[in-house]
Amino acid sequence: MSSYIAIDWGSTNLRAWHYEEGKCVDQRRSEAGVTRLAGRRPEEVFADITAGWPADRVPVIMAGMVGSNAGWQPVPYLSCPVALDQLASHLTRVADKAWIVPGLSVERQDNYNVMRGEETQLLGATTLHTAPLYVMPGTHAKWVDVEGSQVRDFRTVMTGELHHLLLHHSLIGTGLPEQEADSAAFQAGLERGAQDTSIVSRLFEVRAAHLLGACDRRHVSEFLSGLLIGHEVALMTRQLTPDTRQPVVIIAGETLARRYQQALQLIGLESVTLEGDRAFQHGIRSIANVLAN
Known part of the structure; x- marks a missing residue:
């Protein structure tokens, strides 16, 4: 060595x-x-x-x-x-x-x-885990189509940055209390985001839902995270058409990887995780x- x-x-x-x-x-x-x-x-x-x-x-x-x-x-x-x-x-x-x-x-x-x-x-x-599709979640998530050691194509989705902008610099986050983790809110967002071909019309509903009492104001961040990640995963897997016989490889830390595992599982895809620093x-x-x- x-x-x-x-x-x-x-x-x-x-x-x-x-x-x-x-x-x-x-x-x-x-x-x-x-x-x-x-x-x-x-x-x-x-x-x-x-x-x-x-x-x-x-x-x-x-x-x-x-x-x-x-x-x-x-x-x-x-x-x-x-x-x-x-x-x-x-x-x-x-x-x-x-x-x-x-x-x-x-x-x-x-x-x-x-x-x-x-x-x-x-x-x-x-070299650690051969697969046809890799995802690297983050501020600008990368979805990569790989054959052997050859990168054939990749896409970037600004999910992390969009979540931050919407929560801190848009009407969606205005007047919200300190946000709390909530698995049910995240799951609800995942299910909504994965079902829609476009979430543009859903974004204002995030605000309207908590104004009308349908969503806990403390869990807006979690619901929005689920909405964006659910949409991202459904959209990217449709565009890149992964081989369903092989798991999608997630390259990320444990917390973020768990969210993407949950989203992939929702649409019927297996996944494995590699820690980013290790890769x-x-x-x-x-x-x-x-x-x-």
């Missing part, structure tokens, strides 16, 4: 791991994402996060928004369809021993899409091993 430094550098956060002979010996976290550099250059943040580590002697492999036009240096996308094992041969060097992993793109009349960081998770996920680390390790050879 090789020695290397792995960095997941997103918009709002940065995480780094130091590996020696395949074992993690140290890890660090920072809020210095590419949109939170506070006037510092990426090179300065890089020097801080790797201070005391052998960044001048072992490969440093970075993925995420660090390769965007808001990051250290714009890194070209690899156009889909593309084999994930090509990532290691298309790295962009930004320092003596530091490289950035390319993102992926889809450019078609019916689908324009990009991802940065998720491709590294996918690389690791495909990312396996992906980086695959790239580091190529660099070491």
Whole structure:
């Protein structure tokens, strides 16, 4: 096993791991994402996060928004369809021993899409659990159609961001008390969202329901979450037509993964979960091993 430094550098956060002979010996976290550099250059943040580590002697492999036009240096996308094992041969060097992993793109009349960081998770996920369909929930959820190690297509759904905007910056959330977890409200939202081909007309009903006493005002967030996730899962599985003989792989933390498992189960699909950091680390390790050879 090789020695290397792995960095997941997103918009709002940065995480780094130091590996020696395949074992993690140290890890660090920072809020210095590419949109939170506070006037510092990426090179300065890089020097801080790797201070005391052998960044001048072992490969440093970075993925995420660090390769965007808001990051250290714009890194070209690899156009889909593309084999994930090509990532290691298309790295962009930004320092003596530091490289950035390319993102992926889809450019078609019916689908324009990009991802940065998720491709590294996918690389690791495909080695951990082979499947034809992967979903990475989050602010901008990714649904990825994979055949073997080749990414054929992917879609992005802004479910997490939409939930936040509607709850905190729209009429839906105006005047609500502190929100509470409620599994029944989430399930009710799932069932409603999964049944509708479009939820645009349902959104105002979220507010009207609690005004008229049909929904507990403390559980609006949960119902809205279910509504959006239920719609997302039903829509994406219709568009990407997964092989129902194989489970959908969810790459996420436990809490968010459980919500998507529940939504997939509602429409009759099995799923398995891979923890996001685990998938990312396996992906980086695959790239580091190529660099070491």
